[in-house]
Amino acid sequence: MSAAVPRGRTHVTDSPTYVASVFGVDWQSSLPLIGFEGDEAAPGGALVLEASRQEVRAGWRNAETVFCRRLAGGRPVFVVERTPDAYRIRAPRHGTHVVAGDGRTILSAPPSRGGWSWQRLIYAQALPLAARLQGLHLLHASAISVGDAAVAFLAPSGTGKSTVAVNLIARGHDFLTDDVLAVSISDRSLTAYAGPPLLGLSEDDYEHLPEEGRMALGSRVGHLDKLYLATPVRNGSAPLQLLYFLERTDASGLEIRRQDPPRPEQLLAGTALPYLRTRRRLVEPLDFCAALAERTRVFTVRMSTANSPGYVAAALEAHILEMTPA
Amino acid sequence: VIPDRHLDLERVLAASVRVPDHVVYREFAQETVLLNLETGQYHGVNPTGGKMLDSLDRAATVGDSAAELAGHFGRDRAEMEQDVCSFCIDLLERGLVELDEPA
Numbered sequence: 001m002s003a004a005v006p007r008g009r010t011h012v013t014d015s016p017t018y019v020a021s022v023f024g025v026d027w028q029s030s031l032p033l034i035g036f037e038g039d040e041a042a043p044g045g046a047l048v049l050e051a052s053r054q055e056v057r058a059g060w061r062n063a064e065t066v067f068c069r070r071l072a073g074g075r076p077v078f079v080v081e082r083t084p085d086a087y088r089i090r091a092p093r094h095g096t097h098v099v100a101g102d103g104r105t106i107l108s109a110p111p112s113r114g115g116w117s118w119q120r121l122i123y124a125q126a127l128p129l130a131a132r133l134q135g136l137h138l139l140h141a142s143a144i145s146v147g148d149a150a151v152a153f154l155a156p157s158g159t160g161k162s163t164v165a166v167n168l169i170a171r172g173h174d175f176l177t178d179d180v181l182a183v184s185i186s187d188r189s190l191t192a193y194a195g196p197p198l199l200g201l202s203e204d205d206y207e208h209l210p211e212e213g214r215m216a217l218g219s220r221v222g223h224l225d226k227l228y229l230a231t232p233v234r235n236g237s238a239p240l241q242l243l244y245f246l247e248r249t250d251a252s253g254l255e256i257r258r259q260d261p262p263r264p265e266q267l268l269a270g271t272a273l274p275y276l277r278t279r280r281r282l283v284e285p286l287d288f289c290a291a292l293a294e295r296t297r298v299f300t301v302r303m304s305t306a307n308s309p310g311y312v313a314a315a316l317e318a319h320i321l322e323m324t325p326a
Numbered sequence: 327v328i329p330d331r332h333l334d335l336e337r338v339l340a341a342s343v344r345v346p347d348h349v350v351y352r353e354f355a356q357e358t359v360l361l362n363l364e365t366g367q368y369h370g371v372n373p374t375g376g377k378m379l380d381s382l383d384r385a386a387t388v389g390d391s392a393a394e395l396a397g398h399f400g401r402d403r404a405e406m407e408q409d410v411c412s413f414c415i416d417l418l419e420r421g422l423v424e425l426d427e428p429a
Contacts, residue, residue: 261355265370268359277366286352286361286368293354 019045021236022123023131023138023182024193031108034119034221034230035197046130048122051107056096060088067275080125080275087129094121103133117224123196128180129273132281136182136193137288138272141243143176143192144168149324150192150238152181154270155246160309164246166201167313168320170213175199175231176238180272183240185291192240194233200226205309242323243298244316245270248305254312255302256319262298264289297323329425331415338411339389341425343382349422351379360422369420374399378413382423388414 018029018036029036029048063081070076081088090096095118098107106126111118132138141152142165153161162178169175177195184191199217206214206227221228245259245266259266267289276282292298299319303312329338345351351360358376360369371379378395385391388410396406417423 264354264357264359265368268368279363282361282363282366283350286350286359289359290352290354 020196022127022194022196023177023180024136024184024191024237025103025127025131025134025182027127031110033122033196034116035233046104046106046134048106048108051098051109053096053109056088056090056098056107056109059083063088066277078125087133089121089125089129091121094118097122097126099126099130099133101133103130106130116222120198120224120228123198124179127196128182129276131182132273132276136184137284139181139183139270140179140272141181141270142178143181143240145174145176145192145235145238146320147324147326148238149241149320150176150181151242151244151320151324152192152240153244153246159246159248160303160312161246162199162201163205163309164244164312164316166199166205166217167209167213167309168317169216169231170209171313171317172216173317174234175217176233176235178231181240183288185288188295190240190291190295191237193237194235197230197233199229199231201229203227208309240292240296242320243267243270243292243296245298245300247300247302249302250305251302252304252306254304254307254315255300256315257300257302259298259300262293262296264293267292267298328418329415331412335407335411337427338414338425339392339407340387341427342385342387343391343414343417344424344426345379345383345422346424360417362421364421367420369422375413378410379417379423382410382414388425 017039018032019039020027020036026045027048028045030050031048060081060083063083065079066082067080068076069078078091085101087099088096089099093111095108095110108122128138139152139154141154142161143150143152144165153164155161165178176192178199180195182193198221217229218231219229221230268285271285271288348363349360351358353376356373357370358379381391381394382388385394389407392407392410393403395410396403414423418425
């Protein structure tokens with residue numbers, strides 16, 4: 001047993017159990033995370049266990065810092081450390097979370113002031129890392145399902161992939177994930193898995209949606225840097241068929257052009273968690289991107305800054321429906 | 327010492343090229359992507375570069391590879407020797423191949 005998962009912390013025991021399937025992994029949690037539902041513990045699931053601060057501090061003196069994001073003044077706001085046995089993720093006011101090296105257990109010490117906002121770190125980093133360590137592949141993408149197909153939108157942060165996804169959900173399509181998409185590779189296909197039922201968008205984007213569109217996005221969780229919504233996830237998984245790389249341009253109009261063949265450097269740049277740099281974790285994205293290039297259809301979408309989100313969503317919807325005939 | 331691409335042509339042509347264990351590469355439709363595991367950096371080469379890499383990895387010497395590639399592309403051998411030599415040195419500078427020179 002490693003220092004990352006202390007003895008006796010290998011199953012949910014004396015506390016209520018909450019379960020959910022997120023990023024292709026069946027989780028049991030002793031913490032009532034957003035989207036997790038109370039249920040009987042089933043054997044075999046991966047674990048999120050509430051931990052004390054002492055538990056997540058022990059054994060990290062000689063850890064290697066593999067990622068650190070700092071404010072302009074130098075204060076760290078997001079840190080990932082590694083030992084041979086585990087990764088530790090921490091951020092001020094978001095708690096400290098230790099992910100075992102096999103991705104099967106997360107020890108989670110929430111911040112003392114509570115609330116829900118710290119859970120964004122679990123969803124954006126700890127659960128994706130655990131899924132990756134369990135063999136799933138990750139894209140920095142938002143995704144919806146249209147009919148039987150999963151459709152992913154990739155773009156640098158701030159380009160509008162969540163806005164595009166939100167507007168397509170408002171038009172009746174199903175939410176799959178916001179920001180991180182987990183994918184598994186089998187012999188013949190790629191399967192995309194739902195993320196957590198939490199979606200962030202600007203208040204302005206939300207207010208511009210029609211009333212029925214807002215209803216499809218679920219209830220408000222709270223407002224931080226964005227408005228966060230508990231958006232229902234109806235499909236746990238779907239075959240990944242279409243990838244759209246979104247680009248903003250000053251030129252007028254909207255252009256959707258197939259990448260034939262897909263550009264490997266763009267696919268590689270779309271993979272998530274770049275701080276995983278062991279030999280195996282570096283090679284796997286190459287094979288993942290080769291599979292994406294071979295088994296999905298990839299498009300570049302050039303959107304004018306003048307295009308409204310509704311206009312972009314309508315154009316993309318028409319294109320997606322043409323590419324995925326029933 | 328990395329050879330000079332203008333002064334050390336004969337030296338490079340006589341050497342053999344080896345893709346070290348810390349480099350892996352995968353062929354895509356229009357690009358070959360090389361990954362240097364020591365630096366964690368990915369490098370892309372176009373289809374011509376991919377063909378050169380494949381030939382260099384198989385040939386006994388860089389000169390043999392240049393001869394094969396000159397035939398494949400219908401190019402003058404001396405020109406191809408210059409191009410292949412230059413390509414080898416580009417890869418050497420990025421730690422993507424190693425040169426085994428005759429004793």
